[in-house]
Amino acid sequence: MPRKTLREEVKEIQAQLAKLQNRLETLEGREEGHPTRIRTHIDDFDDLIGGGIPRGHVCLLSGPSGVMKTSIALYMLQHNNEDGVHPLYISLEETRESLQETMRSLGLDGNSDFIVDIGRLRTEHEDVEETGDWIGVLKDFITKRKRYRKVEFLVIDSLTGLYSLAELADSHRELFHFFAFLRNLGITSLFIYDQGEEGRYPNREDSIADGLFHMGFHCLPDGSVRLKLRCAKLRHTGHSMDYHELRFENGRFSVGPLSSSSL
Ligand SMILES: Nc1ncnc2c1ncn2[C@@H]1O[C@H](COP(=O)(O)OP(=O)(O)OP(=O)(O)O)[C@@H](O)[C@H]1O
Ligand SMILES: [Mg+2]
Structure with a gap:
């Protein structure tokens, strides 16, 4: 050597x-x-990002379809819930039942009270179909929820879903104000973003987020495919920007070195 x-x-x-x-x-x-940071609970990843996501940060978790964005977000919330950090998962795409099934398949049994789906939001805000003010609905729901229950770690699944529902005249500006609203409440937030190609942010979402996490597929010459994860940006943190191989084994997500023999 x-x-x-x-x-x-x-x-x-x-x-x-x-x-x-x-x-x-x-x-x-x-x-x-x-704790000044919210842990991701992905083994060996928190150490690479300063111990976790700084409290109150608004971050994006992006990646192509099927890369386990929803799975990893549910995993983070469930483990934080067990740590006593109060979670809230708002799904604008999948039903609560479908997400519970995902949790079961990952071995994440237990309390899933923190999951709220679009059906419930529609029932509680009947006029939203006419107004199209989905950001208003989300703000209202989060504010009301905070009155009777703590909300410390929020996931919105997904930002792409929000864009297809909401009528946003100026997406960048409205998102800027929504992020500021969440920061003012001190809620650490993760927006899931369906992104086919890394780095494509049509509304410059990357510049207003405090943190960016990318997930992707890692193709090897023999045709096998692994998952990869990296932190591309995290304000107030010295962190690794490298891609790491993401594994899910025995009910736990972990990262390790990425094979250099990739295509
Ligand atoms: N128990 C499991 N163990 C390992 N991998 C699993 C398990 N259950 C599902 N998967 C993988 O997770 C994928 C789906 O994950 P998930 O729904 O979290 O992806 P996503 O990135 O949120 O996708 P979408 O863009 O459709 O929202 C499946 O296609 C499968 O490859
Ligand atoms: Mg998903």
């Missing part, structure tokens, strides 16, 4: 130090009763 240069060794030590500092920050926050 070739010997490491002094520069490489220093870089490695610096990376280890940053990892330890991030861990310390998370532990200190936990001791005070207010």
Whole structure:
């Protein structure tokens, strides 16, 4: 094995130090009763992003269809729920029953009270079909929910679904105000975004989000396909930008090095 240069060794030590500092920050926050970050619970991924998503950040989780965006978001919420972090999952595409089935298939049994689907939103806001004001409906629902239950970690599945429902005259501007509304409430939020090709943000959503996570398919020369995940942006955080292989085994998501023999 070739010997490491002094520069490489220093870089490695610096990376280890940053990892330890991030861990310390998370532990200190936990001791005070207010962790400063919301963990993704993806094994070895939180260490790469400073311990988790900073509280109050509004982030995007993008990737093509079938890459397990919904699955991983449900996984994050369920594990946070178990940690005592209050979750809310708003689905604008799938029904609550379908999402419960996804949870069961991932071995995520237990409480799924935090899932609200579009059917319920329609029932509670009958006039929305006429007004098309879906952002107004979401704001109203979240505000009311916060009155009787804490909401600390929100997933909206999906932003693409919201665009097809809502009549937005200026998507960038309206989204900017919606994100600001969530930040003001201190809700850590994750918008799922169906994106065929990485980096395509027609309404410049990437510039107004505090964090960007990309998922994708990783094709190997032998025809096998793996999943990959990377953090492309996370404000207030020194983080890895690299793609990592994403695995789901024995009921847990984890990341590891990406095979360099990819196409
Ligand atoms: N128990 C399981 N273990 C491993 N993989 C699974 C399991 N159940 C489903 N999958 C994989 O997850 C995929 C669906 O995941 P999911 O619905 O989360 O994707 P998505 O990115 O949200 O897709 P969409 O764009 O349709 O919303 C399936 O096509 C399958 O490959
Ligand atoms: Mg989905």
